[in-house]
Amino acid sequence: MTTAPEALADDARLAADLVREAGRLALRMRADGVETRTKSSISDVVTEADLAAEALVLERLVRERPDDAVLGEEGSSRDGASGRTWVIDPVDGTYNFAHGLTWWCSAIALTDGDALLLGAVYHPHDDVLLVGGPGLPTTRNGEPLARLEDRPLGESCLTTYLHPPFYGDAVGDAFGRVASRVATLRMLGSGSMDLTAIAQGQLEVSCQHSVPPWDRLPGAALVLGVGGSHRRTSAAGVEWSVTGVPSAVDAVCAALAAD
CATH class of the missing domain: 3.40.190.80 (D-Maltodextrin-Binding Protein; domain 2)
Structure with a gap:
């Protein structure tokens, strides 16, 4: 299905807001101290911040995109009627997050069936937001990024x-x-x-x-x-x-x- 440029831009703005809100919430919670528990292995962990940030994103998507499906890393799952799915990673790099390292982010993607429409990633430590997709030139804090230089x-x-x-x-x-x-x-x-x-x-x-x-x-x-x-x-x-x-x-x- 083809998404109109205006609708894609609106979805990109929403995605940007969602990852920024989720990332800032997680950062505040880490500053206050969070409990960590193991999932599948010692390096596969989840914190209260992961769960709270995913709940925040889900709540807004239910309100603003009620016909879309949702798939979240921490268990959020919601069927939709539109054929579109928001894929949420509230804290990517949770081991780093839980151990005081800075290489972590909040991330989201939007798909329409098998087609990838857009992604948004927010790095709270540097206050950097990237948004882009196959039909949406990628930006960094609103400024277009250069095209990649190919190399072997x-x-x-x-x-x-x-x-x-x-x-x-x-x-x-x-x-x-x-x-x-x-x-x-x-x-x-x-x-x-x-x-x-x-x-x-x-x-x-x-x-x-x-x-x-x-x-x-x-x-x-x-x-x-x-x-x-x-x-x-x-x-x-x-x-x-x-x-x-x-x-x-x-x-x-x-x-x-x-x-």
Whole structure:
């Protein structure tokens, strides 16, 4: 379905408001002290701030977009009649957030069926808001970002999030084929923040496997909005999400598929 430019701009303004409100709420709560509990592993955690920020976003979406569906990382789920879905990550990089690090954000994406319409990511520490999508040139605090400069994988910085238990199996082997071809590697702990860095030309390509929609879609929209590429490919029995400058994305996908 095609979204009119005026309607897309209105959705982008709402997305910007939502992530800014959620991020500022989380930042205030962290300053006051938050309790942390483990989800699936010691590095997969949730705080009271995640839950409160997601509830804030859900409440406003129910009010302002009552026909749209909602999918949230912390369990918010709501069916809709419009075919559109808001995908919420109230605090992306919760481990960093809970341990006093600054590489975390609030993120949201809007889809229409299988089509990604837009993403918005707010970094509270630097008060930076990025909004963009495939049909919406990405902006940083309202200013357009430059189009990405393409470069080969061998001149690119790769960012990822790969847990150590995967290093010694087929998944680790597949990732090793990628890592051996890049200029350098970073593992910073927030997928959406990593993709904001790619959209701003600070990093070149991201490669992760088994990425849920809330960790993938908001940042991918920003990268697409500056001429980048976003692909999903299967290798070593898992699905990989690869996002960044086009030549590096193509080379990563080829390396993953190689035996």
